[in-house]
Amino acid sequence: NLSKRLACVASYLSGVTKVADIGSDHAYLPCYLCLKNEDCYVVAGEVNEGPYQSAKAQVRQAGLCDQIDVRKGNGLAVLREEDGIEAVVIAGMGGPLIVDILTEGREALKNVHTLVLQPNVAAQVIRLWCVAHHWTLIAEEMIEEDGKIYEVLVAKKESGKRQALSAADLLLGPFLREEKSAVFRKKWSDEVASWTRVLAQLDKSQDPIAASEKRQKIEENIALVREVLQ
Numbered sequence: 001n002l003s004k005r006l007a008c009v010a011s012y013l014s015g016v017t018k019v020a021d022i023g024s025d026h027a028y029l030p031c032y033l034c035l036k037n038e039d040c041y042v043v044a045g046e047v048n049e050g051p052y053q054s055a056k057a058q059v060r061q062a063g064l065c066d067q068i069d070v071r072k073g074n075g076l077a078v079l080r081e082e083d084g085i086e087a088v089v090i091a092g093m094g095g096p097l098i099v100d101i102l103t104e105g106r107e108a109l110k111n112v113h114t115l116v117l118q119p120n121v122a123a124q125v126i127r128l129w130c131v132a133h134h135w136t137l138i139a140e141e142m143i144e145e146d147g148k149i150y151e152v153l154v155a156k157k158e159s160g161k162r163q164a165l166s167a168a169d170l171l172l173g174p175f176l177r178e179e180k181s182a183v184f185r186k187k188w189s190d191e192v193a194s195w196t197r198v199l200a201q202l203d204k205s206q207d208p209i210a211a212s213e214k215r216q217k218i219e220e221n222i223a224l225v226r227e228v229l230q
């Protein structure tokens with residue numbers, strides 16, 4: 001059974017038949033997509049030997065070798081133009097690593113129309129990347145599973161105008177902050193509490209200039225969150 005987190009990712013891929021799952025690890029997502037839809041073809045990319053072997057074993061065991069191509073390599077470098085990939089998934093990593101993979105592999109995204117990105121932390125850097133590279137966020141979800149909170153961001157290649165996102169949109173998510181779900185409120189109340197503890201630590205800092213810069217940034221973020229949570 002697929003985790004709630006990966007099921008949420010999969011829900012944005014219905015109807016897409018050419019998918020790349022970068023950092024696929026156990027290849028659960030590709031197997032799920034291909035068992036559900038026999039027309040689906042997935043390239044599962046892995047940079048590390050252990051997860052690469054585990055993906056291959058899982059695909060073999062599921063009898064899906066015809067539908068899933070497990071390839072070893074760094075990020076989007078495993079993709080070839082003739083794969084005709086329409087949607088790229090990068091899930092279960094930190095936001096900065098996802099952004100590095102997207103930036104290094106920009107060429108491979110030429111014919112891709114959908115990105116489904118699931119950062120474990122720092123979703124805001126992904127939103128910033130999307131705006132800067134002409135991808136439009138079309139959906140966001142925040143889910144809680146086993147005591148952890150995850151975000152899923154879906155972006156489409158932009159045709160016209162660049163999406164305008166405010167500072168609050170970038171930090172909290174334009175859709176998530178409108179929706180203000182219970183889990184969203186929980187995540188951001190916890191963040192404010194943790195930032196407040198950091199502020200107290202900064203008061204004791206030995207480097208007052210660095211501390212005052214950090215303080216300003218944190219105070220700005222707290223103000224953004226408080227306004228949205230009101």
Ligand code: SAM
Pocket residue numbers: 006022023024025026045046047048051073074075076090091092093097101
């Ligand atoms: N995507 C799966 C999921 O969401 O359940 C697995 C997430 S796992 C925590 C992250 C995987 O990404 C690891 O297996 C790691 O080897 C792989 N990875 C990290 N950096 C990568 C890169 N630059 N290219 C391809 N895979 C990478």
